[in-house]
Amino acid sequence: MVRSVVIVGGGTAGWMSAAYLKTTFGDRVxxxxxxxxxxxxxxxxxxxxxxxxxxxxxxxxDEPEWMPECSASYKLAIRFENWREPGHHFYHPFEWFRTANGFNLADWWLQLGDRSTGFDQNCFITTALCEHMRSPRMFDGSTSSSNRDGSPGRPTPLERPSPYYYAYHFDAARLALFLTKFATQRGVRHVVDDVLQVRQDERGWITHVTTREHGDVTGDLFIDCTGFRGMLINQTLGERFTSFEDVLPNNRAVALRVPRDMARLGIKPYTTATAMDAGWIWTIPLYGRVGTGYVYSDQFCSPEEAERTLRRFAAPDQEDLEANHIRMRVGRNERSWVNNCVAIGLSSAFVEPLESTGIFFIQHGIEQLVKNFPDADWDPRLRDNYNTRINRAIEGVKEFLVLHYRAAKRDDTAYWKEAKIRKVPPGLEERLDMAMTRLPSEENIYQHYHGFDMDSWNTMLLGLGWEPGRPKPALAHIDPMQAQAQFGRLRAEAKELVATLPSAYEYLHSIN
Ligand SMILES: Cc1cc2nc3c(=O)[nH]c(=O)nc-3n(C[C@H](O)[C@H](O)[C@H](O)COP(=O)(O)OP(=O)(O)OC[C@H]3O[C@@H](n4cnc5c(N)ncnc54)[C@H](O)[C@@H]3O)c2cc1C
Structure with a gap:
């Protein structure tokens, strides 16, 4: 039986894993x-x-229990700025496309849409909520628009198409502290110490880790959450790490934490990804400050230049803010589970943060670990199944991210020009080629679970400017009445929600 798990590392990966495993297994493990x-x-x-x-x-x-502890805010979408040309923007929301006559509204927009406004304004409610900086929740915490008499109203239209139509922004350090408290109160043992050595038996399985002051810590299963260093999986077990820099060349980032007067400026309920000369800048509004960073390739920009650019962009008057320079290890282990060691978090894999997938990979890794949890015989099929699932998800996200660079119209600097001629993962060229003639459906995007569906692929292609030359021919032979009614309903619902939902700042202020 596997009765004891040792997690090395106390970042987001370590504490998310500990909290999840304790919630799942209680005192049995x-x-x-x-x-x-x-x-x-x-x-x-x-x-x-x-x-x-x-x-x-x-x-x-519940949100009010943890969000205030972690300076958390809502994220309804990613707003992509300047990926097509300077001044252009579009939203990639978590909302799904509605359909009419079996075709989604992205297809119908190509046939009927108002080209004077972006497809995202016509096809999604989220766009209006982002532009008006709305909260996804009413003041009473419901996601319904209440009737005037106070009785619950109908669910917001956002809930109907997509079950998970928003996510969060949070302060990573405060989240780790919150989860530390959550997990230790439920029985997780916390050893604050350096692991000096990882010991193995004659088969190469890990028996214990040796710490500086607390002696040996033994366990049955070891989870490597030591970040980019991969102390257990790479340094000890020697698992091969494959770099993705040939297709995703951004290998550095510089980050700043910028205070913000929220009461005056409000809180934007979305992440912004602004294309720059040699990469892109993230802007993540938290409750109380903004997290921002420039992700770039050192082939095209020095760390000093990146820091100067970021400061000019995000905090021109705040020279005292400390910059965090990060070298990114972009790629994945051949296997994230080797012998009795499972790598979760940055020690397993990392693709650049353009679609905020690092924490998604952590969650996916833990969920898959529980599903494939080993028994005394350590059936290798469980491990192999785990590795297959993990690798497929990472490869899918890698392909989806490469699409962002290849499909983006922008080509005004050496960095963006190079993105157009760079090698892409097998299969993507064909998919992009097909997307020139019609928007992809579920059957012709990357085929394994990777978190993104046809809606995301269509949104990015349309937003970045990789539009099919014409709509699907069938639509010319279908009465457009249903589609027109859908566009009309969507506009009306967006207007009503903008009028009834509080602003993101007002709602968050009410729970903080
Ligand atoms: C520039 C950048 C931006 C990102 N943005 C996003 C984003 O917006 N959204 C998202 O989902 N993900 C993002 N990620 C990914 C995300 O940051 C990570 O997935 C997440 O923080 C998990 O990190 P970690 O816990 O694996 O590693 P780390 O945070 O590096 O933690 C490693 C832990 O291991 C411990 N450790 C190391 N060696 C030892 C030792 N010898 N003994 C004891 N302890 C040890 C350290 O003390 C630390 O506690 C981003 C990553 C980068 C690089």
């Missing part, structure tokens, strides 16, 4: 987190993916 107080966490990773809501729900936590 002991969980220890060994975390160094000398080696800092990565200090970024503050925008999430919509499935994160399931994580907090699984822990039994």
């Amino acid at each position: 002991s969980v220890t987190v060994v975390e160094s107080d000398r080696i800092p966490t990565i200090g970024v990773g503050e925008a999430t993916f919509a499935t994160i809501r399931l994580f907090f729900e699984y822990l039994g936590l």
Whole structure:
């Protein structure tokens, strides 16, 4: 039986894993987190993916219990700025496309749409909520628009198409502290110490880790959450790490934490990704400050130039803010589970944070670990199944991110020009080629679970400017009445929600 799990590392990956395992197994499995107080966490990773809501729900936590503790705010979408040309923007929301006569509204927009406004304004309600900085919740915490007499109204239209139509932004350090408290109160043992050595038996399986002051910590299963260093999986077990820099060349980032007067300026309920000369800048509005960072390739920009650009962009008058320079290890382990060691978080894989997938990979890794949890015989099929699922998800996200660069119209600097001729993962060229003639459906996007569906692929293609030359021919032979009614309903619902929902700042202020 596997009765004890040792997690090395206390960043977002370590504490999310500990909290999830404790919630799942209670006292039947002991969980220890060994975390160094000398080696800092990565200090970024503050925008999430919509499935994160399931994580907090699984822990039994309501938003008002944890959000104020983590300076959290809502994320309804990613706003892409300047990816097509300067001044252009579009939203990639968590909302799904509605359909009419079996075709989604993206297809119908190509046939009927008002080209004077973006497809995202016509096809999604979220666009209006973002532009008006609305909260996804009413003051009473419901996601319904209440009737005037106070009785619950109908669910917001956002809830109907997509089950998870928003995610969160949070302060990574405060989240780790919150989860530390959550997990230790439920019985997770917390050892604050440096792991000096990882010991193996003659088969190469890990038996224990040796710490500086707390002696040996033994366990049956070891989870490597040591970040980019991969102390267990790479340094000890020697698992091969494959770099993705040939297709995703951004290998550095510089980040700043910028205070913001929210009461005056409000809180934008979305992440912004602004294309720059040699990469892009993220802007993540938290409750009380903004997290921002420039992700770039050092082939095209020096760290000094990146820092100067970021400061000019995000905090021109605040020279005292400390910059966090990060070298990114972009790629994945051949296997994230080797012998009795599972790597979760940055030690397993990382693609650049353009679609906020780092924490999604962590959640996916833990969920898959529980589904494939080993028994005394360590059936290798469980491990192989785990590795297959993890690798497929990472490869899918990699392909989806490469699409962002290849499909973006922008080509005004050496960096953007190079993005157009760079190698792409197998299969993507064909998919992009097909997308020149028609928008993809579920059958012709990357075929394995990777968190993104046809709606996301269509949104990015239309937003970035990789539009099919013409609508699907069938639509010319279908009465457009239903589609026109859908566009009309969507406009009306967006207007009503903008009028009834509080602003993101007002709502968050009410729970803080
Ligand atoms: C620039 C950048 C931006 C990102 N943005 C996003 C985003 O917006 N959204 C998102 O989902 N993800 C994002 N990510 C990814 C996200 O930051 C990580 O997935 C997440 O923070 C998990 O990190 P980690 O816990 O694996 O590693 P780390 O935070 O590096 O933690 C490593 C832990 O291991 C401990 N440790 C290391 N060695 C030892 C030792 N010898 N003994 C004891 N302890 C040890 C350290 O003390 C630390 O506690 C981003 C990543 C980068 C690089």
